[in-house]
Amino acid sequence: MRQSKLFTKTRKEAPADEASLNAQLLIRAGYVHKEMAGVYAYLPLGLRMLEKIKAVVREEMNAIGGQELIMTSLQRKELWEKTDRWDDTKVDVWFKSSLKSGGDVGFGWSHEEPIGEMMKNYIASYKDLPMYVYQFQTKLRNELRAKSGVMRGKEFVMKDMYSFSVGEEDHTAFYNATIEAYKRVYERLGLGEDTFVTFASGGAFTQFSHEFQTVCAAGEDVIYINRENGIAINEEVLNEETLTKLGVTRDELTEVKTAEVGNIFNFGRQKAESLGLTFKNETGEETPVWMGSYGIGVTRLIGVIAEKFADEKGLVLPAVVAPFTVHLVLLNQQDGEVRDWAEGIYASLVKGSAEVLFDDRDQTAGHKFADSDLMGIPYRVVVSKRGKEEGMFEVVERHTGEVKKLTEEELYQKFCTTDVE
């Protein structure tokens, strides 16, 4: 993409109404636009980042048998009454409205109920199980207090997956497979080292649920970790009983601030029972489905990544999530020969399927470098008069600051995945 056509612009200064680092950087770099408190639009750069994260999550969910779908934002009141969760005193984040034709609707803050209800159409027999479905959905939650930039919003994108199994054994196997899949997701996103499978309160069905907590100063949670044996416990369940059960002592654990980037729940048969979602088992008995739910906060991950992968100049994004891999920066653009040369390189990189943002704007070098640093694209390739004279390109790695000079051939080798010619 040509940067001269990109409608977003960078800003030198952060908006006064953003205190969080993630929002400051994402807004300054033109990734997001704040619409209101806790509600952010994803602009071209931010959307590409969002899609990159989704692609990783999607791959891992598909790998464990997940089938992608997308549910609706508008939800029926009657459905939530079945599980006694329509009442505002039971669920305090509801956005609700009414239909002109009569009746109430809710805006989806979760999709457990609708998806369970829908599955009644498709699950009748043990032969239909197990079934795993997931979606990337915009959740709407009437939070009293949005905070921390994109990390806790009233509107956010979540990947939510639901498992439908015949019984506990099958469920547990999938639950464990999901833990492994989630670990791979965070690993691939560059958060593996700092993300912990954390014991947290389990709710009505089990003693513990598992949260995926990433060490992050802007996070809202406090957990206690032991890096050596990989144990992590949310402060909400940190007590003698938990410690004994997990075989650790309090002084082996370190307190850290974290952001919850994923969680998984075991619903047992209770959720399906309240919805009337049953199947006929092998002996013909009507049996409630054993359900589980598995979430990953996709837009929250953008915030966490922005917080963790940044320096004083701006974002320093891992290649897997960066909107582009290469920032092709043209200097001396007033020189026709240099410009033509850069145009040729750009065309070749695009042909070679490199993801490249071409800064072809009429700006000074300093301005372009500052923008490039702020946007955090992993590799900057400088095309300049100086470079043209020696027939080389300067390739700067954003992460390390390392500078290499490459020939045109080497450049294509490094960044192209398909033939340039």
Next chain:
RNA sequence: CGGGGUGUAGCAUAGUGGUAGUGUACUCGGUUUGGGACCGAGUGGUCCGGGUUCGAUUCCCGGCUCCCCGACCA
């Protein structure tokens, strides 16, 4: 929802009971071109409602907004 703060141009900020200033961004002209370059000329603004006052952006009341702390986060 409790507490604290905030609101001036696209953005960041100053100031004042009497015609609102600066930086940046933007437009035009010129000079520049490896770290947000320079000179000149322009466009553009006091959150909303009420009150006090000859006069309110300023003071008072109410509302809203946004931020922060707490609560909440199935």
